[in-house]
Amino acid sequence: MLLDSLAAVGLSHENIDIVILTHLHFDHAGGLLSAWRPDAPCELLFPRARFITGRRHWQRARSPHPRDQASFIPDIMALLEGSGRLLLVDEGDCPPLLGPDWHFHFSDGHTPGQLLPEFAMPGGPVVFAGDLVPGAPWVHLPITMGYDRFPEGLIEEKEQLLAALVERGGRIVLTHDPDIALGRVSQDEKGRFTLSRTWPKAEQMTT
Template sequence: MRTFTTLEGNSQRLDGGAMFGNAPKALWSRWVETDEHNRIALSCRALLVQEDDRNILIETGIGAFFSPEMKERYGVVERQHVLLDSLAEIGLTHEDMDVVILTHLHFDHAGGLLSAWQEGKPSELLFPNATFITGHRHWARARRPHPRDQASFIPQLLGLLEASGRLELVKDGQHSPTLGPDWRFRFSDGHTPGLMLPEFDMPDGPVVFPGDLIPGAPWVHLPITMGYDRFPEILIGEKEALLNDMVADNGRLVFTHDAKIAVARIGRDEESGLYRVRDTSDNLQKADH
């Protein structure tokens, strides 16, 4: 039996214009509210999948590893490590995780691997019993980032993951030896080279964690991309292919950054051809069907 639960991590407030790329505010302000600094609320959501007596965590959010100065710069709201609190609410700790899947290694998706900031002390790698799984090509990118996205990576985290002896890199088109053939991975290059999208089946259709390929419901609209995306035109094609599959297979997407919608199925309007979210669920929902 397989169940999944969405878990909240530390939230952020980031510039709305950066999150919606070249789309004008007159358009994207229909979907989200801004504060006095033009920032929008964002979740950093993880997904817990429980199966075969093992706990599999997809992403860890931004966590609390930043110093107070850096938290302010990147709009991190809470001081404590919220993902650890979310795990505690369902009777688990980071030590109970058997596998942690990382779609990519940008700090707002992998920072939760690290312990909370303490003055004068280096952050430690959490999840001591987990195998860490990420994409082979993206690992190479993280080791040698482009100047445009260099600030998105956490240099000390890469060393800690490598030193753990529990890092597993998945190549395009291959399965994870740890997870087995029941887990599939799509790969995407539009947001960052080698982004890895985990996919698994439920009785009523597949579930995909698209990470920053489709970070929330507004980004289901094909032309909408983020200013952080490396190759927006490539991303739009990758997004369309995924959405078409979700419509055809009655699949669900788990949104990592949407402040209100955690999980949704995808529909497509027959007349306009536009994609829509449907059957939406909010945070901390559990499903086994």
């Protein structure tokens, strides 16, 4: 699916310079691998790219807890490490190669050390919310997933991020929402977080 999405905008994985990995669960990092074949090992795609992820999350992925061990594909970690192009980021840092318009938030509620990229846009900042806010229903603070490792802490992290985005006129990318790609965060008269405006996924914009 990832390769098809790139092809739809005239790109291939070989054109990509930087890949930012919010975290290394199979549904977020599995697209780094070539298609499975029974007679050949998986290969790492994106041969020109630097791979960026959080240092603490990398440590978690390399030595997962039994509770989330099945969420990681060991081959991915081995291939990333062997590529010589892996860049691990600590809290408070942002690689200069991304330029001045980028900033990283970190979250532990879904998985320790999840990296949440923020980048400046003319209409206000945009945060790739990963699995902290995977879809529109999760904007409501009490809603969490069964996959979340520390749900109470996640709610506190979510509240802090969403409140900051309301103040700054920010938007979030919703990675798991079937209909909404992007939403502007606001609060209603009761203080409940909502999306005051949403943008549909690309395939729906043409249908």
